[in-house]
Amino acid sequence: xxxxxxxxxxxxxxxxxxxxxxxxxxxxxxxxxxxxxxxxxxxxxxxxxxxxxxxxxxxxxxxxxxxxxxxxxxxxxxxxxxxxxxxxxxxxxxxxxxxxxxxxxxxxxxxxxxxxxxxxxxxxxxxxxxxxxxxxxxxxxxxxxxxxxxxxxxxxxxxxxxxxxxxxxxxxxxxxxxxxxxxxxxxxxxxxxxxxxxxxxxxxxxxxxxxxxxxxxxxxxxxxxxxxxxxxxxxxxxxxxxxxxxxxxxxxxxxxxxxxxxxxxxxxxxxxxxxxxxxxxxxxxxxxxxxxxxxxxxxxxxxxxxxxxxxxx
Amino acid sequence: xxxxxxxxxxxxxxxxxxxxxxxxxxxxxxxxxxxxxxxxxxxxxxxxxxxxxxxxxxxxxxxxxxxxxxxxxxxxxxxxxxxxxxxxxxxxxxxxxxxxxxxxxxxxxxxxxxxxxxxxxxxxxxxxxxxxxxxxxxxxxxxxxxxxxxxxxxxxxxxxxxxxxxxxxxxxxxxxxxxxxxxxxxxxxxxxx
Numbered sequence: 001x002x003x004x005x006x007x008x009x010x011x012x013x014x015x016x017x018x019x020x021x022x023x024x025x026x027x028x029x030x031x032x033x034x035x036x037x038x039x040x041x042x043x044x045x046x047x048x049x050x051x052x053x054x055x056x057x058x059x060x061x062x063x064x065x066x067x068x069x070x071x072x073x074x075x076x077x078x079x080x081x082x083x084x085x086x087x088x089x090x091x092x093x094x095x096x097x098x099x100x101x102x103x104x105x106x107x108x109x110x111x112x113x114x115x116x117x118x119x120x121x122x123x124x125x126x127x128x129x130x131x132x133x134x135x136x137x138x139x140x141x142x143x144x145x146x147x148x149x150x151x152x153x154x155x156x157x158x159x160x161x162x163x164x165x166x167x168x169x170x171x172x173x174x175x176x177x178x179x180x181x182x183x184x185x186x187x188x189x190x191x192x193x194x195x196x197x198x199x200x201x202x203x204x205x206x207x208x209x210x211x212x213x214x215x216x217x218x219x220x221x222x223x224x225x226x227x228x229x230x231x232x233x234x235x236x237x238x239x240x241x242x243x244x245x246x247x248x249x250x251x252x253x254x255x256x257x258x259x260x261x262x263x264x265x266x267x268x269x270x271x272x273x274x275x276x277x278x279x280x281x282x283x284x285x286x287x288x289x290x291x292x293x294x295x296x297x298x299x300x301x302x303x304x305x306x307x308x309x310x311x312x313x
Numbered sequence: 314x315x316x317x318x319x320x321x322x323x324x325x326x327x328x329x330x331x332x333x334x335x336x337x338x339x340x341x342x343x344x345x346x347x348x349x350x351x352x353x354x355x356x357x358x359x360x361x362x363x364x365x366x367x368x369x370x371x372x373x374x375x376x377x378x379x380x381x382x383x384x385x386x387x388x389x390x391x392x393x394x395x396x397x398x399x400x401x402x403x404x405x406x407x408x409x410x411x412x413x414x415x416x417x418x419x420x421x422x423x424x425x426x427x428x429x430x431x432x433x434x435x436x437x438x439x440x441x442x443x444x445x446x447x448x449x450x451x452x453x454x455x456x457x458x459x460x461x462x463x464x465x466x467x468x469x470x471x472x473x474x475x476x477x478x479x480x481x482x483x484x485x486x487x488x489x490x491x492x493x494x495x496x497x498x499x500x501x502x503x504x505x506x
Contacts, residue, residue: 003319003322003323004319004322006322006326007318007319007321007322010325010422014354014422014425014426016429017425017426017428017429018357018358018429020429020432021358021361021428021429021432
């Protein structure tokens with residue numbers, strides 16, 4: 001009877017402790033209610049889709065970035081977002097999609113600040129131009145405001161190898177940009193019009209975002225890259241500083257006093273790390289291209305090949 | 314139910330007698346109940362603790378990992394220690410040891426009142442107190458594992474400790490060998506700045 005009583009007392013003590021912890025958990029102001037700064041990472045080539053991330057490759061699709069922007073928008077405790085950009089650019093459509101999402105986020109009253117890493121060029125700069133303030137390191141590679149369409153003509157090689165491809169087309173331009181034949185002047189003109197159209201959209205985004213005259217943007221937007229230092233002098237960047245300077249800047253703009261609470265997005269669970277964000281392995285081609293991108297970034301050179309035809313570069 | 318209460322009391326406060334009774338009765342059902350309570354009650358407390366932090370999103374994963382790891386450790390621990398105990402001349406049964414090791418998880422429920430107590434302590438001492446509390450409960454639980462091996466297999470205290478630490482030593486040696494091999498292969502790699 002004595003033993004039973006002792007165990008019952010212990011059980012009651014545990015129940016009371018659990019009750020106390022529950023009360024304390026619900027009574028105190030949780031970190032979920034504290035004003036926060038979200039950090040969203042845009043890394044690698046900007047491409048539409050879900051991307052993949054596992055132990056072998058880490059390739060971000062913009063669907064994930066947009067999802068994170070949505071989560072930050074819906075989280076009332078997130079007052080500002082720092083967009084950490086480390087990207088040489090990528091698809092025009094994907095850049096535009098993320099850029100528009102950033103604009104919606106700002107329309108909801110959230111502050112969005114860009115922190116540029118090693119490189120935030122072209123499509124990376126498109127995103128930055130959509131934010132409230134841009135921070136870059138003085139040696140960051142940025143700019144590259146322009147558009148190009150990669151095209152390779154392998155006609156002679158195919159002839160040497162003995163490959164003759166025929167196509168039954170519904171229209172004369174259905175196989176435009178095909179590598180096995182020379183592009184016609186008419187097709188070149190079609191592509192040029194499209195490139196110009198996207199370029200004009202890009203210039204308009206920079207002009208609106210940076211509050212610069214369109215003619216002034218066009219002077220800078222000849223496709224060249226700038227260092228962070230040069231970009232600051234030209235008005236393409238607001239401040240020189242690292243990610244923590246950008247966090248402090250975002251906190252100041254959002255009116256957060258004291259040391260800001262950080263909420264990082266994009267962390268992968270071990271399951272996702274092992275099996276990829278979309279649960280399927282990427283194609284070999286994508287892996288090869290990703291390696292080329294990584295090599296280009298490591299050597300400081302710009303990439304001249306991509307899975308997408310339309311490159312904002 | 315009364316016998317479960319008495320068994321729990323014995324395990325917590327006179328473990329040698331408690332483990333002897335458990336080894337004789339081999340009531341696996343009661344061991345499973347004690348094991349689950351010992352795992353789930355601290356997890357429940359952890360839920361209240363993590364609810365106020367950014368780590369709450371990981372809670373579901375932590376529950377699954379904690380429960381699965383505990384079950385795997387319980388089963389494999391019983392199997393491995395039983396085998397080693399037999400090598401050392403142990404007389405007990407695997408089921409008896411499995412049951413006793415299940416009861417050895419019981420001290421873990423004391424982390425809950427300790428956690429509640431520490432929650433009202435000054436903020437600057439919380440981390441240290443929590444570390445001490447976790448270590449104390451862990452040592453209590455591990456010492457019950459040794460008592461379980463000793464009483465179930467009727468070994469001396471020294472042999473029981475040896476049985477207990479043999480798998481740990483084995484894993485440790487494997488790790489050291491692994492580190493030596495990896496270290497020697499790394500020394501042949503070119504260095505980058």
